[in-house]
Amino acid sequence: MFDEEELAEIREAKESWEAETRGPTVDRFGERKETFTTDTGGREVDPIYTPDDVADLDYDEDLGFPGEEPFTRGVYSTMYRGRLWTMRQYAGMGTAEETNERFRYLIEEGSSGLSMAFDLPTQMGYDSDDAMAEGEVGKSGVAIDSLDDFETVFDGISLDEVSTSMTINAPASILLAMYIAVGDKQGVDREALRGTIQNDVLKEYIARNTYIYPPEPSMRLITDIFEFCAEEVPNFNTISISGYHIREAGSTAAQEIAFTLADGIEYVERAIEAGQDVDDFAPQLSFFFASYNNILEEVAKFRAARRMWATIMEERFDAETPASKQLKFHTQTAGSTLTAQQIENNVVRVGYQALAAVLGGTQSLHTNGKDEALSLPTEKSVRTALRTQQILAHESGAADTMDPLAGSYYVESLTDDIEAEAFSIIDEVDERGGMQDAVESGWVQGQIQDVAFERQREIEAGERTIVGVNDYRVEEEPEADIEEVSEAEQERQRERLAALREERDDAAVEAALDDLRDACESGENVMPYIVAAVKAYATTGEVADAMRDVFGEHRAGI
Known part of the structure; x- marks a missing residue:
């Protein structure tokens, strides 16, 4: 130049x-x-x-123009001048009724997308009355035991008018089936269903550990979803390949995008091996990243990730359509940066992190509530988090031009450096046999743990300042207004489940579950059978157990 x-x-x-x-x-x-x-x-x-x-x-080679390869400057030709990012606030409030109430509130306040948080039993494929669910029902999100709960969550909310993201992984096939079933019952054409399932099980083995099945059948479920949705639900994103949890576990920015894109490579390879054409399913792939406090590093990370994915899809997989090469991503502000001390400071942190995501060209954004270091966010803190996005969109000017930091000597240099480091990490993953092998050997987890340990050492030694925690401290009582799920609410959910089991047709449930087991064993695509089972009101745990019968369960280190 x-x-x-x-x-x-x-x-x-x-x-x-x-x-x-x-x-x-x-x-x-x-x-x-x-x-x-x-x-x-x-x-x-x-x-x-x-x-x-x-x-x-x-x-031309490194930057180009928005909407054109290599997509460094954005995946769409108008970006936010044509349409603002989706303001997708993450919510799940104990019971289906409470979640419906929160969703309706968010829509009324201007949220342009819904994002479902599920409780831990649902994430692990257990019903609320299972012994494994004791004390956890509704605690980290909504309890979904059956299609009846899903129907309640979306009561009065037409699925052809909203886009819904579901943060669900091991039982993603089950929750997607329930969403499709609700749409069918509402009379919504399946092509009109829009949203995303996270469905990224590799990062569960890396960072979160809410897995059910061993890696091989888990990967098979993912490719079954790719195939089914390409034909039946073409406007629904079949996976959100997640760097967020990798970063929250302690990784660097370069590790976050390297391991995330390496996961993406593994999923694409498996789908191709299953006989699918890359240009049939790749446009439905999406990604999920964290946004942290260092604004310029985060912007450079997002730009590097877009350029890298375009290169990977073209050079590794011979993708031909531009949509297959576009890295479209959701961003969430960084939960691990929120502090219980001086929680008002979290509003500022979230604002800067949101700015970084927008300057980096995100397609959708969740801003954390200030009190999420303590509990599920209150209605007031959720509103403040949403207003943070709205002020950014309508008052800051950050959305008025595309890739506004392009040409900055520092940002361009940093983008190149992060890209080079991330590609180097991917090369090492390749040398270790690919991402699944690198995860199963524990190498990926070890790389992240080393970084997390060093970061914590720096904080405890005072080498890294965390305002209000190890510097600029004040003596104050923690915020008292927090959301809690009572034992009475948990008991009501168990009673609701018991009533469902009394009213449904058990013979139809058993027949549907038997058909599902047969499909698991034969290698047939399982999704039509899961949809049939949930429509018969088989529970989340029953469907998950039918697949456990065939696939077994994963045990770390065994």
């Missing part, structure tokens, strides 16, 4: 500036720190960046 003679002049001028202007000032007054680094990975930040730092940048 720059003439070599001009670059030589810039280098010479920079040396002069260092010697005559900056150097004497630093010698006299010093700087705040001996070394400045990015938030993660210890990447040193230079005092100033010039065209020399991006001398190898090729505009």
